Amino acid sequence: xxxxxAHASLDRLRHQATDLLHAxxxxxxxxxxxxxxLSARPTLVTARLAVARGYGFAGWARLEVEVERREILDGGxxxxxxxxxxxxPGLATEPMDHWRDQPKGATPxxxxxxxxxxxAGRVWRDMPGTGGxxxxxxxxxxxxxxxxxxxETPLATAASYGDAEVAAVxxxxxxxxxxxxxxxxxxxxxxxxLWHAAVFGLTTVLARAGARVGGIAEAAAVGDVTGWLRPDTxxxxxxxxxxxxxxxxxxxxxxxxxxxxxxxxxxxARWGRQALRQAAMNGRVASVxxxxxxxxxxxxxxxxxHRTALELCRLHDTGTSPDHARVEAILAPITTAAE
Numbered sequence: 001x002x003x004x005x006a007h008a009s010l011d012r013l014r015h016q017a018t019d020l021l022h023a024x025x026x027x028x029x030x031x032x033x034x035x036x037x038l039s040a041r042p043t044l045v046t047a048r049l050a051v052a053r054g055y056g057f058a059g060w061a062r063l064e065v066e067v068e069r070r071e072i073l074d075g076g077x078x079x080x081x082x083x084x085x086x087x088x089p090g091l092a093t094e095p096m097d098h099w100r101d102q103p104k105g106a107t108p109x110x111x112x113x114x115x116x117x118x119x120a121g122r123v124w125r126d127m128p129g130t131g132g133x134x135x136x137x138x139x140x141x142x143x144x145x146x147x148x149x150x151x152e153t154p155l156a157t158a159a160s161y162g163d164a165e166v167a168a169v170x171x172x173x174x175x176x177x178x179x180x181x182x183x184x185x186x187x188x189x190x191x192x193x194l195w196h197a198a199v200f201g202l203t204t205v206l207a208r209a210g211a212r213v214g215g216i217a218e219a220a221a222v223g224d225v226t227g228w229l230r231p232d233t234x235x236x237x238x239x240x241x242x243x244x245x246x247x248x249x250x251x252x253x254x255x256x257x258x259x260x261x262x263x264x265x266x267x268x269a270r271w272g273r274q275a276l277r278q279a280a281m282n283g284r285v286a287s288v289x290x291x292x293x294x295x296x297x298x299x300x301x302x303x304x305x306h307r308t309a310l311e312l313c314r315l316h317d318t319g320t321s322p323d324h325a326r327v328e329a330i331l332a333p334i335t336t337a338a339e
Contacts (some may be wrong), residue, residue, distance in 0.1 A: 004119030283323030
């Protein structure tokens with residue numbers, strides 16, 4: 001069964017139904033079969049029903065409402081969303097099924113938490129007003145921690161996608177800071193929201209809200225490894241913490257870990273990440289400068305794609321921030337292995 005494209009519009013769907021009816025009336029067998037399965041006398045109403053059912057909806061009216069819901073969520077208009085939910089209260093919680101870019105059927109609240117990433121265009125974007133939309137969904141009955149069958153909570157999703165605005169609204173609404181993702185989740189299997197934030201770049205909001213630190217890597221991301229960095233701390237946990245400190249520009253923590261004997265160029269065996277490459281990839285100017293000063297090797301390559309920190313910096317430079325250009329300016333003169 002086909003799924004709706006991310007930017008489906010009612011105009012295009014109406015044209016699709018009109019084209020289907022036109023094809024049936026001109027003797028195209030597939031179109032005729034689709035319509036006669038629903039009615040002995042094909043009409044535009046029948047064609048629209050066929051289109052709706054082809055996408056998995058019971059009828060045209062439900063398809064229209066679903067497309068409208070997606071357009072409102074993508075548009076970020078809180079007043080429009082509030083009015084829509086007043087007319088359709090059940091759609092504050094009903095999953096967004098039948099969308100090509102949401103094959104697992106995100107809940108509306110989970111979808112808002114990931115709006116900073118355009119799944120259709122595969123680009124990051126600024127999305128002001130997401131906190132207001134999350135608040136409107138919660139007021140209409142959305143579950144702050146999601147459904148029991150969800151792979152991760154909306155808070156974990158917001159942490160993964162770096163939406164501090166949504167995260168703050170969820171925390172204020174009583175989100176469970178210690179809830180863990182399912183073992184089969186795609187982000188950080190079994191991880192808390194703070195662990196998602198540590199991996200993907202958002203820790204401040206969660207830490208200030210009192211999220212429990214569960215290990216030295218999370219502590220490094222937050223910026224305080226007191227009590228976690230001990231003589232018996234396993235080497236790989238130290239390496240993972242160094243990567244987190246570099247990604248979150250916790251320069252004091254970088255120094256603590258290196259002074260305790262953590263190899264500056266070591267790779268995290270679990271995730272395949274390394275401090276300088278991670279910092280360069282994400283445009284962390286202060287961390288790149290600091291790691292180079294502490295002896296990091298700019299020619300060090302990753303084990304899978306064999307890229308240097310400079311190559312990763314260039315690969316992930318979207319042109320939306322000057323930070324990658326600044327990192328490139330630091331690394332280019334001292335990298336001899338760049339292709």
